[in-house]
Amino acid sequence: MPPKVSIVVPFYNEEDNIQRMHAAIVAAIEPLRLPFEMVLVDDGSKDRTLVLAEQIAQQDPRVRVVQFRRNYGQTPAMAAGIQVATGEVIITMDGDLQNDPADIQQFLAKIDAGYDIVVGWRHNRQDKLVSRKIPSKIANWLIGKATGVPIKDNGCSLKAYRASLIKEIPLYSEMHRFIPAVASIAGPRIAEIKVRHHARQFGQSKYGLSRIYKVLLDLMVIKTVASFTARPLLWFTLLSLPFGFAGLAAVGYSLWRWMGSDQPLALPIAGSGVIFLMSSLILVLGGVLGEMIYALGDMREDQFARLTGRVSREPGRVEERR
Numbered sequence: 001m002p003p004k005v006s007i008v009v010p011f012y013n014e015e016d017n018i019q020r021m022h023a024a025i026v027a028a029i030e031p032l033r034l035p036f037e038m039v040l041v042d043d044g045s046k047d048r049t050l051v052l053a054e055q056i057a058q059q060d061p062r063v064r065v066v067q068f069r070r071n072y073g074q075t076p077a078m079a080a081g082i083q084v085a086t087g088e089v090i091i092t093m094d095g096d097l098q099n100d101p102a103d104i105q106q107f108l109a110k111i112d113a114g115y116d117i118v119v120g121w122r123h124n125r126q127d128k129l130v131s132r133k134i135p136s137k138i139a140n141w142l143i144g145k146a147t148g149v150p151i152k153d154n155g156c157s158l159k160a161y162r163a164s165l166i167k168e169i170p171l172y173s174e175m176h177r178f179i180p181a182v183a184s185i186a187g188p189r190i191a192e193i194k195v196r197h198h199a200r201q202f203g204q205s206k207y208g209l210s211r212i213y214k215v216l217l218d219l220m221v222i223k224t225v226a227s228f229t230a231r232p233l234l235w236f237t238l239l240s241l242p243f244g245f246a247g248l249a250a251v252g253y254s255l256w257r258w259m260g261s262d263q264p265l266a267l268p269i270a271g272s273g274v275i276f277l278m279s280s281l282i283l284v285l286g287g288v289l290g291e292m293i294y295a296l297g298d299m300r301e302d303q304f305a306r307l308t309g310r311v312s313r314e315p316g317r318v319e320e321r322r
């Protein structure tokens, strides 16, 4: 029996696309003769998208609908669909027919060949040049440099994953663009394949230039997390060193001047020295916190108690070990 496939599609105000999308996915997958389900996520649409989604689900038992009460965004919608998906392989794609369900077959072939993540590359992208294609080129270059995972088209929603992998990855903001980079911490096999891309025919794009800012913030978070996970304390201490030295120098200098002559204490210098020293201390404390969260964050209370020498004998009670 081939593995079950879940197709996850987020929709926000796509009343003119959702039925066409369902039909196109069915037409692409049915001939492959494998078990599949479709998870249609309505991201708080204000048009008839949800009504149509429920209609589709009534007629087609392979379809499930996830409903958001308000608009949360494409990544959270995708994440919700991924969470409820029951397939061993999960495929995500846009709901506006810009991705082509006919490409699903080649994604499944790559998963079959042993890859854990398959990423689409819209090599012939049908979007605006200045507001879309150029920012995306720059973003892809930046993401590649920052994460060390060079992927030509991070923004392509059409991707396939082994469910066990994708379900473990936290997704928020615009993070679906960074899944390959984030996942690469676990060392998956990643394949990249060319996909078709069509201009949007019905409805409107939901994004403008503001997305660039969000993507940049996400990139910073990922870069920080990726380099810090090993030893936050190490990085924070390094960062605190210049502040510490500057602080010591300023305080030392003003004390030396004060004691060596009859001039009054140089308050601005001494004061900035103290501020530098405090900043340095706060950075070290930040590192300690990071280290604690990293090391103990997932630990349950009883595990922690055992580690620190206190033993829990009954649930909810912690006693000192003799």
Ligand code: UDP
Residues within 6 Å of the ligand: 010, 011, 012, 013, 014, 043, 071, 072, 073, 074, 077, 093, 094, 095, 096, 098, 204, 205, 206, 207
């Ligand atoms: N989308 C969503 N929530 C949003 C914005 C978009 O679920 O807040 C969906 C949208 O319905 C579409 C996909 O995400 O299925 C991609 O959106 P869009 O086509 O607007 O992005 P673009 O192709 O212009 O980058």
Ligand code: MG
Residues within 6 Å of the ligand: 094, 096, 098, 200, 205
């Ligand atoms: Mg689109």
